[in-house]
Amino acid sequence: MRRLRSLIRDSVKLSWSADRRAFVITTVLQLLGALIIAAQVLIVKAVLEAILDVTDNDADVGRVLVPVMLLAAVTALVAVSAAVQANQQRLLSELVMRTTWQRMLDVAGAVGLRAFESPDFYNRLQRVETNALTRPFQLTQGLIGLIGGAAGCIGLSAAIISLEPVLLPLLLLAGVPLYFTTRRGSRLEFEFAVTQAPRLRMREYLGTVQTGRDEAKEVRAYGLAGALRERFDRVYDAFVDDLRVHLRRRTKLAVAGNAASAAFLALTLLALVWLVSRGRVGLAEAGAAIVAIRILAQQVNMLFKSAQQIFESGLFLNDLDDFVAMQPAAEKAEAGGPAPASFGSLTADGLTFTYPGSTAPVLRDVSINVNAGEVVALVGENGSGKTTLAKLLAALYEPDGGNIRWDGTDVASYSRASVRSSIAVVFQDFVRYFLSARENIGLGRAERLDDEAAILAAARRAGIDDAIAALPAGLDTPLTKMFKGGRDLSGGQWQRIALARAFFRNAPFVILDEPSASLDARAEHELFQSLRDLLGGRTVLFISHRFSTVRTADRIYVLHGGEVIEHGSHDQLMDLDGHYAELFRLQAAAYLSPADS
Numbered sequence: 043m044r045r046l047r048s049l050i051r052d053s054v055k056l057s058w059s060a061d062r063r064a065f066v067i068t069t070v071l072q073l074l075g076a077l078i079i080a081a082q083v084l085i086v087k088a089v090l091e092a093i094l095d096v097t098d099n100d101a102d103v104g105r106v107l108v109p110v111m112l113l114a115a116v117t118a119l120v121a122v123s124a125a126v127q128a129n130q131q132r133l134l135s136e137l138v139m140r141t142t143w144q145r146m147l148d149v150a151g152a153v154g155l156r157a158f159e160s161p162d163f164y165n166r167l168q169r170v171e172t173n174a175l176t177r178p179f180q181l182t183q184g185l186i187g188l189i190g191g192a193a194g195c196i197g198l199s200a201a202i203i204s205l206e207p208v209l210l211p212l213l214l215l216a217g218v219p220l221y222f223t224t225r226r227g228s229r230l231e232f233e234f235a236v237t238q239a240p241r242l243r244m245r246e247y248l249g250t251v252q253t254g255r256d257e258a259k260e261v262r263a264y265g266l267a268g269a270l271r272e273r274f275d276r277v278y279d280a281f282v283d284d285l286r287v288h289l290r291r292r293t294k295l296a297v298a299g300n301a302a303s304a305a306f307l308a309l310t311l312l313a314l315v316w317l318v319s320r321g322r323v324g325l326a327e328a329g330a331a332i333v334a335i336r337i338l339a340q341q342v343n344m345l346f347k348s349a350q351q352i353f354e355s356g357l358f359l360n361d362l363d364d365f366v367a368m369q370p371a372a373e374k375a376e377a378g379g380p381a382p383a384s385f386g387s388l389t390a391d392g393l394t395f396t397y398p399g400s401t402a403p404v405l406r407d408v409s410i411n412v413n414a415g416e417v418v419a420l421v422g423e424n425g426s427g428k429t430t431l432a433k434l435l436a437a438l439y440e441p442d443g444g445n446i447r448w449d450g451t452d453v454a455s456y457s458r459a460s461v462r463s464s465i466a467v468v469f470q471d472f473v474r475y476f477l478s479a480r481e482n483i484g485l486g487r488a489e490r491l492d493d494e495a496a497i498l499a500a501a502r503r504a505g506i507d508d509a510i511a512a513l514p515a516g517l518d519t520p521l522t523k524m525f526k527g528g529r530d531l532s533g534g535q536w537q538r539i540a541l542a543r544a545f546f547r548n549a550p551f552v553i554l555d556e557p558s559a560s561l562d563a564r565a566e567h568e569l570f571q572s573l574r575d576l577l578g579g580r581t582v583l584f585i586s587h588r589f590s591t592v593r594t595a596d597r598i599y600v601l602h603g604g605e606v607i608e609h610g611s612h613d614q615l616m617d618l619d620g621h622y623a624e625l626f627r628l629q630a631a632a633y634l635s636p637a638d639s
């Protein structure tokens with residue numbers, strides 16, 4: 043009961059915050075509905091009395107007319123109120139769903155990147171996300187049903203007491219088995235949802251891989267459809283097997299609960315027959331009592347079903363609560379004073395970093411220095427830690443050891459958001475937003491989305507302006523075929539869009555993680571030749587595997603196994619004749635004929 047009470051409190055809070063008006067209207071309608079149901083019993087009694095009066099005392103048949111009409115009117119009213127309630131409840135459910143989605147999205151947007159490394163976070167996010175589509179409806183239905191059921195039971199109990207008080211305790215007993223089976227059933231549901239979450243996540247993923255547009259090419263090229271489908275079937279079959287066992291248990295419980303409840307109901311009816319035979323209860327009262335018992339049984343059932351719905355939504359409420367509770371912590375972690383708009387020099391000192399869930403550090407004692415206006419390159423073999431270092435410098439992760447200072451001040455003392463607002467990043471795996479070209483560029487600085495001139499200027503600098511002009515609706519063309527009138531772009535064009543987004547951000551520090559991987563040779567050459575002009579003296583840190591572009595940098599840091607092993611200008615590093623010189627020569631040799639090399 044304590045748990046039910048707290049769940050009801052939470053559900054009321056949630057519905058109230060979703061839309062008070064809709065909640066109040068729905069509740070009032072439920073209470074009115076309950077009153078009408080109770081009135082129905084008393085009207086049945088009046089009808090029976092009138093009929094008995096006509097048959098036993100030869101009273102005028104017209105005497106039956108008024109109560110019968112009243113009964114018809116009330117019955118119609120019950121039906122109308124049920125229809126209105128259903129619509130109102132649907133609206134309330136949608137509003138609660140909207141609130142839960144909003145809360146979930148707020149948290150998903152606020153938590154640090156570290157959270158996304160944790161399977162536990164994903165499981166919880168998955169549960170909240172999938173349940174957000176169904177549970178709010180169940181929850182409001184449960185809550186409204188509980189209010190209606192409770193009001194109906196009280197009204198009917200009053201009606202039954204006015205008919206024959208002895209019947210009431212017997213009827214209440216009928217609810218006891220239902221209470222226990224409902225409780226047990228909800229606990230089973232709770233456990234089932236928790237244990238199945240990882241499996242459902244895998245099922246969802248395997249479904250997406252087989253239907254996703256991006257994956258479609260590779261799935262066909264490798265002939266993966268069969269293997270993936272088989273894997274999907276295995277996961278799904280295992281879920282269905284468990285579901286069968288779970289539902290069998292629940293059915294047994296439901297049968298046991300309802301059978302016990304029916305036995306008590308039969309007892310009540312027998313008691314009624316006994317009372318009639320002893321002349322303690324009149325025929326009209328007995329008839330009305332039977333109607334009341336029948337409706338009351340329905341109401342008790344509704345009450346328990348509603349309580350069960352609330353219990354079943356309890357896990358969802360818990361998850362939502364836990365999830366929402368992450369927000370203040372996330373915001374606190376991101377709190378701090380505002381960062382200066384830019385820096386004169388950035389110093390990373392002794393950075394150490396281990397990904398959550400991993401044991402081996404990915405960065406070890408990494409120190410680098412970047413002065414305002416410089417172009418600095420990071421090079422190194424795959425997995426040497428370049429992207430990770432870029433993420434730390436972009437304030438997406440905090441280092442486990444060491445610090446990053448802007449003009450001597452540890453950036454940890456600034457709010458993460460204000461540090462990030464001075465940085466524009468183009469990731470290796472940048473996002474291709476299924477939105478318009480305007481938004482794809484404008485989201486670099488969402489608050490300036492309406493600045494068309496600046497968006498076009500950024501597009502021009504990234505060399506994507508002509509391609510955009512050729513789109514059917516120009517800047518307003520959706521960059522996806524998922525939506526009507528949309529067009530897709532080539533890999534290189536997408537990369538230019540991502541560059542334009544970074545240019546539009548107009549931040550003093552720009553981080554480019556392999557910005558030319560998809561660019562053609564000419565575009566790449568132009569990008570790096572004009573990088574300084576293009577970025578108007580901004581500070582640039584870029585990662586590249588192409589040494590022809592790297593050599594243009596003012597300074598180059600060579601990472602190997604998570605450590606900086608060399609740094610200096612291209613000429614200095616070549617003179618050093620170390621790792622960099624070796625990698626450079628390897629690549630250069632590939633471009634030369636054997637005779638040249």
Ligand SMILES: Nc1ncnc2c1ncn2[C@@H]1O[C@H](COP(=O)(O)OP(=O)(O)OP(=O)(O)O)[C@@H](O)[C@H]1O
Binds near residue numbers: 431
């Ligand atoms: N999210 C993650 N969780 C755990 N380990 C990770 C994660 N991302 C990267 N790593 C590991 O960290 C190491 C460095 O990865 P990083 O992406 O920084 O390398 P990189 O130098 O940028 O490589 P590449 O040249 O292939 O882009 C690798 O061993 C990689 O497996």
